[in-house]
Amino acid sequence: MAYQINDLSDRGYARLEVGFEEGYSSVSEIKAWVLDPGGKVYKYNKKDTWDIASDVRSLHSQLMERRLDAQGDIREGSVFAYEYTVTKKSIFSQMIWRLNRNIPVLLTRVSIEPPPGWAVKATPLNGAQVQEKHGGRSYAWEARNLEAIEGEAGSPVARAYLPFVGFDLYPEDGASKGSLELFSSWNDVARFDVRTNDSQTEPSDGIRRKVTELVNGKTGVLEKVEALAEYAQSVNYVSIQTDLSMGGGYKPFPAAEVFERHYGDCKDKAALLRSMLGCIDVESYAVSIASEDAAYLDLNWPSPRQFDHCIVAIAVEPESKMQALVEDAVLGKMLLFDPTSQNTPFGMLPQRYHGGFALVGSERVTGPTPIPQAVPEQNSEKRTARIELMGDGSAVAAFEFEYKGGRALAARATHVKKSEPEYSEFLKRRLTDSGVQSSEIQYLVDDRIKEATFELDIECNLSGFGRSMRNKFLLLKPFFLTWQERLSHEADSRTLPYVIRSEMKEEEVIVSIPEGFYVEDHAEPVFVETDFARFELSYQVVDGDVVCKRSLRESATTLPPERYDEFLSFYEQVYRACKAPVLLARIEQ
Incomplete structure (x- = not known):
């Protein structure tokens, strides 16, 4: 080189x-x-x-x-x-x-x-x-x-x-393969996964006792499975890189060892969960997946090298209904669960797996199993802001944020990684980055992980929300909190595809009109729709309030570079509409 x-x-x-x-x-x-x-x-x-x-x-x-x-x-x-x-x-x-x-x-x-x-x-x-x-x-x-x-x-x-x-x-010509692993088909890869994983799931007496303790009082099978899955999530994640050349990167430690020391990597945690599931006669499989983004798997080259992560597929009844379900023509309906993703509730998968592929470790599979794509409403963010505006442009604000699905996972991860002072500073910085200054904030978190919901309430005083003009007008931008609009960092052209995730965002901002003012002007309603996204925005004056609403629904799409002009055109309209101001005028005496 x-x-x-x-x-x-x-x-x-x-x-x-x-x-x-x-x-x-x-x-x-x-x-x-x-x-x-x-x-x-x-x-x-x-x-x-x-x-x-x-x-x-x-x-x-x-x-x-x-x-x-x-x-x-x-x-x-x-x-x-x-x-x-x-x-x-x-x-x-x-x-x-x-x-x-x-x-x-x-x-x-x-x-x-x-x-x-x-x-x-x-x-x-x-x-x-x-x-x-x-x-x-x-x-x-x-x-x-x-x-x-x-x-x-x-x-x-x-x-x-x-x-x-x-x-x-x-x-060729009848030569012996010796100890080499050969992968001429996806079934070969799946069989390799069976050989490296299944023998490590034998439960110990300690595991059996723990399973009995965890499922005590649980009646339904799924209720028991959930209890065991949450226990596997609680096992500490530790990266272990040994004997990789001889397959150690794919072979877990025995489940009994993982249970005793209460730590392991992805395949270790998967083996422990499968061992526990076996104790209640629930069939499960080791699953190979690409952790960074499961969608990009080249089916033309059967190889374990296309995967770097191990999760679990759990056999469920045909009538089961959860987001993380997949179906194989031979194995039937299965629930995918990632014991390593500690912020992901049972029944869900991290957003980066949606629309991708997973290889189930069974001798009967013929290829990777597709993972359904979540609809935008399953990965949503809803905001409500109530802002009491004063005549000098300052305001008292109360915000309600509701995150669901994949958006909740991201919000939860941010919260758990920070101490209380750090999180408070993070929220304050999010407000001030928009150009509006805030006082010390008060916040309340309601994290309902089993419901895949994360709620956040914020109260604070704002300065500079409304800009006074000649003491006759107040100019304000209701949507001052960004959606991290895409155009803030976009180039005029590109050579690679653009990945749009399946998400839904809604916001309602209610601004009380201060005494002595009226609404002089606001933008017209906006509606823009393409095959990859839909945007709506409206303003209304209701009982002395300006009610401003916007929503953005994005469908999972990988746009080729030749459609980048369409992308720019759509998001330019979104960007301009969200930046449009509302003008309040002082009532002349």
């Missing part, structure tokens, strides 16, 4: 980080060079490197990095180049080659030489364009003159658009 560094602000590219796993891989050779513009060459080798743990947050980890830093020798126009050799033992027969980066690439090449009797299959993904070359037993692929691909506001996760190639090493 070689980089030409034309700007000193990019000297960070003159660093090398080579990952390896203690006990299973080693960096046998490492060399690097810097060629400065004057022709001087700086050479680096093993003595210039050091090793460091790659994940200091993990309780147990064998992942390491060998690092080399040549930034001190970089000048404008310098070239930094390196090569290294990693020797690795693994049970996996798949590899990933990532092509594009956030800088232009002149040439990238990979070569693989399999042992006799083996072959290599390449699967280009996300539009990867590569040239394939063969010579004897050696396989090679290369790509040239690749443009930089940088993320944009609202774009999908990087793995959804960055081109890469998936490689499969497989035996």
Whole structure:
């Protein structure tokens, strides 16, 4: 690999980080060079490197990095180049080659030489364009003159658009696969999940006693399942990264161990829950899913490497009705539950899973199971503001926020991460960021996690809500609290799709007209609708109050770049409408 560094602000590219796993891989050779513009060459080798743990947050980890830093020798126009050799033992027969980066690439090449009797299959993904070359037993692929691909506001996760190639090493002519895991179909991946997970769910006597305690007094099956699921949620999450090359990243510790120490990672918590469910004769499965965004799964390349998280599928009755239900043609209806997501109530899933795919660990499945998309009303935010306006533009305000579904999860997460003073400051900052000054606030939280609802009430005094003009008018913007309007950070053009989540937002602002004033002017009602969103706004004068309403309903959509003009047109109308002022005039005596 070689980089030409034309700007000193990019000297960070003159660093090398080579990952390896203690006990299973080693960096046998490492060399690097810097060629400065004057022709001087700086050479680096093993003595210039050091090793460091790659994940200091993990309780147990064998992942390491060998690092080399040549930034001190970089000048404008310098070239930094390196090569290294990693020797690795693994049970996996798949590899990933990532092509594009956030800088232009002149040439990238990979070569693989399999042992006799083996072959290599390449699967280009996300539009990867590569040239394939063969010579004897050696396989090679290369790509040239690749443009930089940088993320944009609202774009999908990087793995959804960055081109890469998936490689499969497989035996031919009757060669033995030995201990390697081969994945020629999604059923192969599901069977691998069964082998790595199911044997770890045997309950101990301690688990059986705990289950008896937790379900005591519960009558319905789902009521019992919920009690066990909530217990699994309470188990402390700890990242554990051991024996990854031999499948340790997919195999949980025995459920009995997880129960005794009361901590574990996602697969450990899933194994414990499945063990407990088995004690009440409820069937369940380990489920592989992509934690960042489950929607971006390439079905053309069956591989466990497309997943990084483990949750649980619980068999339920056909008549069951909950948001987190999925249905498989063979396994029937199942409830998905994520024991790691501590702020997600039973019966729901984090919003990033909606509309995605999950692979159920059963020998009978033939492919990933689609997860239904939530309707906007299931991820909603409703605000009501009652503002008593004074003649000088100051006001006394009371706000009511009601969050449901995915919006409640986000609001809850913000609340639980902050101390009371921090949360109070956060709320005050949210008000003042809109340009209106507030006094010390009083707030009350009603977090009803089982109902997937988070409510917040705020009371405070506002200064600057109404702007006095020549002592004759008051100019005010009722919708001063933003919805984090998209156009505040949008570019005029883009190259990547734009992801719109399924959400519903409603707001009603009731402003009392101060004595001696009347409504001189306000904007006309607005209604804008597209196939991906609908917006409404209205003003009314009712019994001495200005009643201002707006709503925005967004449907889950991934808009291609060629529709970006439609996106801008819609949200420009929304943005302008929400910024329109109301003008109050003083009654002349």
